[in-house]
Amino acid sequence: MSRIVLVDANNFYASCEMVFEPALAQRPLVVLSNNDGIVVAANEPAKRLGLKAQPFFRIRQLLRRHGGVARSSNYTLYADMSRRFHRLLARHASAQEIYSIDESFLLVPEGLGAEWGRCLSDQVRQWLGLPVAVGMGRTKTEAKLANYWAKRYRLFDGVVDAAALAEAVRTVLLAQTPVSALWGVGRRLSRRLQAAGVHTVADLLSHPGDVVRQLGHLPLWRVWAELQGQRHYAVQTQPQASQTLVCSRSFARPVTALAELEAALADYVMTVMQKLWRQQLVAGEVAVFAAGSRFAQGAAVPAWAQHKLMTPTEDVVAVLKLARRLLHQLYQPGRSYRKVLIRLGALQPRHQVPAGLFSRPSRAQQALQAVQARFGPQALFLGRQGALQPQADWQMARNRRSPRYTTCWAELPQVS
DNA sequence: TCTGGGGTCCTAGGACCC
DNA sequence: TCTGGGGTCCTAGGACCC
Numbered sequence: 545m546s547r548i549v550l551v552d553a554n555n556f557y558a559s560c561e562m563v564f565e566p567a568l569a570q571r572p573l574v575v576l577s578n579n580d581g582i583v584v585a586a587n588e589p590a591k592r593l594g595l596k597a598q599p600f601f602r603i604r605q606l607l608r609r610h611g612g613v614a615r616s617s618n619y620t621l622y623a624d625m626s627r628r629f630h631r632l633l634a635r636h637a638s639a640q641e642i643y644s645i646d647e648s649f650l651l652v653p654e655g656l657g658a659e660w661g662r663c664l665s666d667q668v669r670q671w672l673g674l675p676v677a678v679g680m681g682r683t684k685t686e687a688k689l690a691n692y693w694a695k696r697y698r699l700f701d702g703v704v705d706a707a708a709l710a711e712a713v714r715t716v717l718l719a720q721t722p723v724s725a726l727w728g729v730g731r732r733l734s735r736r737l738q739a740a741g742v743h744t745v746a747d748l749l750s751h752p753g754d755v756v757r758q759l760g761h762l763p764l765w766r767v768w769a770e771l772q773g774q775r776h777y778a779v780q781t782q783p784q785a786s787q788t789l790v791c792s793r794s795f796a797r798p799v800t801a802l803a804e805l806e807a808a809l810a811d812y813v814m815t816v817m818q819k820l821w822r823q824q825l826v827a828g829e830v831a832v833f834a835a836g837s838r839f840a841q842g843a844a845v846p847a848w849a850q851h852k853l854m855t856p857t858e859d860v861v862a863v864l865k866l867a868r869r870l871l872h873q874l875y876q877p878g879r880s881y882r883k884v885l886i887r888l889g890a891l892q893p894r895h896q897v898p899a900g901l902f903s904r905p906s907r908a909q910q911a912l913q914a915v916q917a918r919f920g921p922q923a924l925f926l927g928r929q930g931a932l933q934p935q936a937d938w939q940m941a942r943n944r945r946s947p948r949y950t951t952c953w954a955e956l957p958q959v960s
Numbered sequence: 961t962c963t964g965g966g967g968t969c970c971t972a973g974g975a976c977c978c
Numbered sequence: 979t980c981t982g983g984g985g986t987c988c989t990a991g992g993a994c995c996c
Contacts, residue, residue, distance in 0.1 A: 552996095556996095576964090577964035577965075578965070579963090579964075581962070582962095582963055600962070600963080601962040643996085644995080645996075727994095728993095728994065729994090730993055731993085732992085732993060733994085762970075763994090787968075788966090788967075788968090789966090790966055790967075791965090792964090793964090793965080794963090848990095882963095885965095
């Protein structure tokens with residue numbers, strides 16, 4: 545049986561920023577969400593100040609007082625760094641599951657241990673400049689937990705092999721680790737477990753399986769079983785086809801006018817259709833959601849409208865028409881909106897749908913796709929889209945974005 | 961003043977059937 | 979007056995993940 549390894553990058557977005565601006569490592573650094581709304585990543589100095597996920601406006605003063613820096617999310621940069629990161633890891637594994645932008649599960653031969661893990665970690669650091677944590681175990685859940693320990697306890701130096709821990713060490717770690725640190729145990733479930741007297745991972749493991757099943761339903765039982773070495777989650781080497789595709793953005797300011805909502809929606813439709821085309825899927829369902837701010841007076845109430853299609857489609861104009869109709873259905877005049885969302889559902893591979901049961905792309909759409917493929921996704925767009933309207937000040941703000949060092953000729957790093 | 965975006969999975973409960 | 983029981987399917991919404 546092979547071993548499972550979880551490698552993830554520490555403070556990924558913040559680390560990407562520091563790769564190209566090493567001086568930032570000495571100062572508190574936070575990376576903000578879209579619209580510079582909340583903190584989504586922080587480097588070690590910032591964490592020492594207690595900075596973590598929370599609204600930016602609340603920590604602005606504190607950050608300034610300590611000479612800190614805030615950056616807007618630079619997804620172009622992070623996505624490119626992520627691609628390099630996963631590709632490097634793939635060289636060292638017989639199989640790889642890219643689990644998130646900064647995490648991979650790897651299958652490696654039995655017999656490799658912490659020493660191997662340290663070499664891997666060194667190489668990632670050397671080649672990409674990214675600090676990582678490595679967790680090794682019999683199952684994904686155990687690898688996750690080992691990775692948690694690797695990050696949390698300095699003496700492990702970023703690498704833990706759960707199988708190689710001395711029994712006494714393992715016992716102490718299990719007794720010190722809160723259940724909420726387990727994969728799949730969120731806020732609500734951990735509250736329930738606490739109420740039942742289960743505070744630590746050791747507490748959970750002290751119960752028999754049927755009791756665990758009662759306490760928390762199937763997923764918790766699986767986690768419990770995986771911690772004893774039974775595999776319930778396989779390393780998924782093939783990316784799974786999406787079941788739904790979403791595009792959603794918050795606005796930089798409250799929006800009341802239907803025309804502005806429509807323009808934003810058209811932008812999101814184009815984006816979500818590009819995802820659909822990339823995966824060669826067709827959509828059987830279209831849904832639109834719009835809502836105001838939870839914190840504002842006179843804000844629109846969250847509302848969904850959706851429509852099932854008689855025949856699945858990949859036609860951007862048809863989807864846009866439908867989405868606009870749905871938006872009109874749920875629009876609340878006079879109320880202010882903070883976000884609009886489009887979701888495509890009932891997806892299936894386009895080649896599995898019998899010809900004639902869905903509309904083939906029109907000549908116009910084929911031309912659109914050809915131009916976008918050649919000159920980039922922004923090269924050609926629909927007239928309804930708001931992206932290029934000069935007055936579209938509702939668009940997402942990213943006022944503190946770093947250069948796209950690795951993907952844009954005009955923004956290459958300069959050495960002097 | 962300012963509070964993200966993109967997903968999956970599970971469960972409860974309603975509708976419907978015999 | 980009395981008003982079953984069991985099954986399936988679908989949907990909405992919650993919980994959780996990064």
